[in-house]
Amino acid sequence: MSSLVKCPHCGLRPKEEFTVRGEVATPRPDAGAEEAVWFDHVYLRDNPRGEHREYWHHSGGCRRWLVLTRNTLTHETSEVVDASTLKTGGAA
Amino acid sequence: MTSFRIDGGTLIDRNDVRRFSFNGEALSGFGGDTVASALLANGRQLVGRSFKYHRPRGILTAGAAEPNALLTIGRDGRRDPNTRATMAELFDGLEARSQNCWPNVKFDIGAANGLLGPLLGAGFYYKTFMWPAAFWEKFYEPLIRKAAGLGRASYDPDPGYYEKCWAHCDLLVIGAGPAGLAAALTAGRAGARVIIADEGAQLGGGLLAEGSPIGGKPADAVLADIVGELHALPNVEIKKRTTVFAAYDDQVFAAVERVQKHLPEGEINPHRAMERLWRIVARQVVLATGAEERPIVFGGNDRPGVMMAGAMRTYLNAYGVAPGKRVALFANNNQAYQTAMDLEARGIDVAAIIDPRTCPNIRYEGKARMIAGAMVRDTAGRKAIKSITVRHDDGRDEVIAVDALGVSGGYSPIVHLACHRGGKPVWSDEHVGFMPPENTDGMTPCGAVAGKIGIVDCFAAGGAAAVKALAELGVMGEAATLPGVTQGDATVDHVQPVWSVSSTKGKAFVDFQNDVAVSDITLAMREGYDHVELAKRYTTNGMATDQGKTSNVNAIGILAENKGASPGEIGTTTFRPFYTPVSFGALVGASKGMEFQPVRKSPLHGWAERNGAKFVETGLWYRSSWFPKNGETFWRDSVDREVNTVRTKVGICDVSTLGKVEIFGADAAEFLNRVYCNAFLKLPIGKARYGIMLREDGFVYDDGTTSCLGENHYFMTTTTALAAGVLTHLEFCAQVLWPELDVRLASATDQWAQMAIAGPKSRDVLSKIIDEDLSNEAFPFLAAREVSMFGGRLKGRLFRISFSGELAYEIAVPAGYGDSVADAIMTAGEEFGIAPYGTEALGVMRIEKGHVTHAEINGTVTPADLGMGKMVSAKKDDFIGRVMNLREGLVDPNRPSLVGIKPKSASDKFATGSHILNPGDAVSLANDQGYVTSMCHSPTLGHAIGLALVKNGPSRHGEEVVIWNGLAGTTVTGILCDPAFVDPENEKLHA
Amino acid sequence: MRDYPLNNRCAFPHPDASGAGASINLVPVKDGFVFHVLGDAKTDEEALKQAIAKIAPELGGDVRKASPGQWFWVGSVDVSDGRLAEIQAALSGQFALVDQTHGRLRIVLSGTSSRTVLAKGTMVDLSADQYAIGQSAMTQIGHIGAMITRIEDDSFELIVLRSFAGSLWDELQHMAAEFH
């Protein structure tokens, strides 16, 4: 789904309305975590060929951060959720 | 020149005579003609010259695949180079010219290249032009480049208007031939939202060229019935002259509609688009793009007069144009026999039908000689075909005089759109062609693109495809019944692949436009470029403007034949967008010139204009940069005066473009404390604080002030440049990192007109319009709160902050009142000598004060680099960027850090972007000490000053350095110093 | 200076030229209010409508969803600073209310070609069966962000940031010109 994104709040919208940030990295480490853990979080990526979870911001619409599960080979998106659900586990 | 126009022609209107010129010669045609049909009707078969050898070329096709007949149409800003004559509709006054020939198409000096043929084989340039080395640049390359290209583009601006649209449908039918029409009718009757698009000026595709009745009715009447019904269905949108040129992810299809390209200049509506880009979102697609008839590769197969057999039929039946007086056909399939019958029916002499098949299974009752098991080996003639040489199955050659040859080497399904999303076409021995990929999710190929031949089969296939596509949408449909073909439909028979004729003597072309001959492909193989992609890249086969529509499959066949493999094993090169070339104009739409990007205007824009501002683009904004007065003509005169006015009296500056964010919520303070590197938890109500925001990688992102306006209510300002970025970053923090915090963000940039009032008299001015006590005690430095103005008639927000270093305030009022309030401040300040100042003066004053902007905050600096290391909280256990900011490379004492810099001699000047060297050091990157980030002339100090990032900068105040500007060829001796040139003790701020 | 004349200046380049055509009509909305209401992500629209009905029934309950927990509340009457403060206070806690009357401007585009004109800018499918009267979408018209609300069959209200209003106005004029 790289031409259109089905925003869970706004429905089908064109890529032009979104800003992509990139891979959903490891969760933001705790304040006290080692520098190496932070380095991993800030810099290292799985960057897989296939299913990929990534942040898209609906900057031209509802301004919510979304997480897309999208295939980097086929560009098919299997899931779009509000990014806040990553942490809360519930609906946004 | 004799006329080749004969009777009939379903597309032309003989009452509508249209005059046009070809290479300056006045000719005429009819409404409905293409330029190609009109040229043929006038007996003009020689229309252009080929790319490399400048061989004479004629019209090969009647459609989008045309490789030869590329003309330049129109003049000045309306000049279209490389236009396919077969697609360009004739209009009155059209001007067409041949390309790539000098002095003219009939006598072209460049044709001498043909004599060098053996030297100019595939890849010849890779092997030569290397000696002597200097000759390449000076001699060989200019020569090659001069020869490059086909048409000449205009440098004049295009007066046309263009636009882009979105469209939505349940079913997109691509192609309005028999299959597409049946599909559209089926889906239309079922009530689905249908878009049917076709590149032609009229719907019909193959039906337009059909000379025989269908189900007892003339083909054009059948077509008229179908089109009539489609027009009557409100849920069917018909797009003629619309080429669907690319398929993108998620069923988004790009199409270009040639809205007014077929109109003479006088009839063009300037408010309507010349071309319109359609972005079609389709739930399901029926692909009915048809098939391309393939040429056969034999000696002299490029001679004018050699034409596709199907194209001949189109010219004959749709345009009433005879392809010649005495025609031969060379075909390995049965379709061409239909052409022969149609030619004969119109009294055109068909000399022979040469068929490589030994016993073609064909019901042909015409007069022409059928020569089975034979091939056309070569052709003769200079600028037009005079004869063909036929090699019989017994090895005997026979010369037959003809003035036209129709060729058909089988059919290549037009699978492009099915392959744009990565699908690979599949070879079919049965169809002798590459078929659409098996898995075309959401797209149903039907008709000729799926290997069907004949109108009746295509009608049926289209209906069935639509039923299938509708079922995917949960809609029941019934395939539209259309008339069957009762007579004249040539029976379908096997196609015998003929990739190239082996006994050929003359140059046999595979790719007409790029002049790729069989010998080039075999040479590429000999040299190891035998992969289909390497062969393409080495020979340039398929890389011309037609992208190999008529050449690719033959090239693959030749590769296969020579490798002893099947074409399927060789595979195709990748089908990539666009199907046919698309103008920049269509893709740009209205976003051109001053409308390239929208303009953002401050609410004080009008006020600034009235005060004579000069504006400068800052991102999308226009900001006032200075305000010339009293005949000031040099910008510095104005800027110096503005600075002096602020430093000694008072000035007013529009700062509305700063990003502004309202922050609410029970956890707003905690949130701010985490996004800024300095402490924010205890900011009292009514106070503003300067803050630095880091990125998670520890470098400075942006700076600004945030004020606490009430319990759980903050107001943040960001820099103009990063307003959008900061808001997005804050949203990321609030929504992704800490959704558990109660924090709500609202952009308020546009709500407020915000003005900086700066200078020793600023309090006096503001006191005249603000109802409240502004004394230092009542409203000290960094106070921030809502204030009543004009006797309670207006509320605003007042902040005592200063970028200039003077006693200063920023006042924000609802945007609509900005204009009036700015006027009021000007009036109030008149007695104090107030003047508006712009971003230039603002910049000078911040440099004088040593304040940083994005000239210094360039994404690679830490707070410590900017002399603000102490602001980074050591107490907070978490904020964005805390840990990465501590990395070895970010605390390296050798990092370039902020210093002031001034010339040793007050009269010396230097430029931003100059580098710093130690005196006596050699000029080298290794000796680079840093660079000047900002500079200005300081009217306060009377000489140039600057800020710089210099290794160990802060410990080097007073040191002499070299300010090196190699670009300008200047060196200036400078002295490093404290970056605060003016009022380092901050006395003015607190006054 | 207390009596200095204060005018609320319109941001549209030609506020009085309606750009009327046979099938298209473009009119700026000069009066009324736009409030940006911020609840938390879990607040629902019903709660907001009830709160409005209770606190400020005179302003009408025309709320348009911008985002989860966020709405634009619009109306055609002018609201004084004092009244605004009262409403803010009454809503406080559950809802934060930001006055955007000056920051976000309204334009009404109407006429039989209005949907065709908007299709030149937005991807949102505005056909009648997909986009009912009262429905809103935050979207982009060309390069400019805007909220589109269908107010009648052939009539749409657009809300646009003030700084972009001039550009959007000009773009709509261009897009509509062929219908004049």
Add this chain to the structure above:
Amino acid sequence: MRYSALSLLGNAFSKNKNWKPAWRNPDPKPHYDVIIVGGGGHGLATAYYLSKVYGVRNVAVLEKGYLGSGNIGRNTTIIRSNYLLEGNNPFYEFSMKLWEGLEQDFNFNAMVSQRGVINLFHSDAQRDAYTRRGNAMRLHGVDAELLNRDQLREKLPFLDYENARFPIMGGLMQARGGTVRHDAVAWGFARGADQNGVDIIQNCEVTGIDRDGDQITGVQTTRGAIKCNKLAMAVAGSSSHVAKMIDMRLPIESHALQAFVSEGLKPFVDTVVTFGAGHFYVSQSDKGGLVFGGDIEGYNSYAQRGNLANVEHVAEAGMAMIPALSRVRILRSWGGIMDMSMDGSPIMDRTHLSNLYFNGGWCYGGFKATPASGYCFAHLLATDTPHETATAFRMDRFARGYLLDEKGVGAQANLH
């Protein structure tokens, strides 16, 4: 067979029947001193210099498709050395010097065309940034010139100076920058390496990496297992994919970048020009097509294709710069996969495994770097020390905080 005008003439007389393959097509041997994974520009260049300069000839280049099927064949062919940072600039200048002697060196005309590269600027801030950059270039002896509007007008009269949303103020020119026929670079290096004994093995995909502790012993491929003393990765675009075979995560994301070519035109644009108020760069090929490109698509992708939004975006920027493009037609777009690193600069280093060497993360800049990348990687492979111009491309620079961030946008791959 040495290529020359004479050989061309001789062969013309024999109807071009006697040309020999440009390279062999060998089966893999059981063991090599060095296996280079990736038969693109960088891998082939590495093999060429390894065999030519460092005398290491028992080398195989493994390519999963046909040679040059990666980014070497799908870029906009621009070469330049107009870099800002001390860690980058000498490397790219080294590359430029290699380009300048390349054809004589490998006896293959790759049509290196030093027609100049001009970066336009539209604001004081951009001018200042280019002044800094131009001076950094000059400090290293690289040619750079700051052109004002009038000088620019003389060179590029067809740019939009009159009706532009973002008026052009001037440009930074590197006269030695230019273009090269991209495919020919791969072919030239392949032919050169082959002549030095390197085995170039096409249609040979690496499917696994064999290791013994922290030692690589060889690779599994679609053409069987092959052993090696040293393994070198030059698979930009697929770096993470290959690294995953040894559970290595990289500071890299893969992104698709579209490039475009117009229909062939008579000479129209003579230099390489880049727009400063949007992402667009254009040059004209020796065949007459305008070759141009813009930004990456923005999302991770291994599909070699892009989407319409970016096509429009690129076209808009192009026409903002050159209004006369309106009636020029775009012929074709294609897509390459870029290794977008977290600071926008490449990585060329040894790895945590003692005989595995990594070369990747080239972002948009891989093509122009091809010769130097090959040379320096060969140096690293042969000597186990970085080449003097490539000392900053260390793997650990991210962890240590010595970043090479020319754009200053930080750890977000798609912004570089």
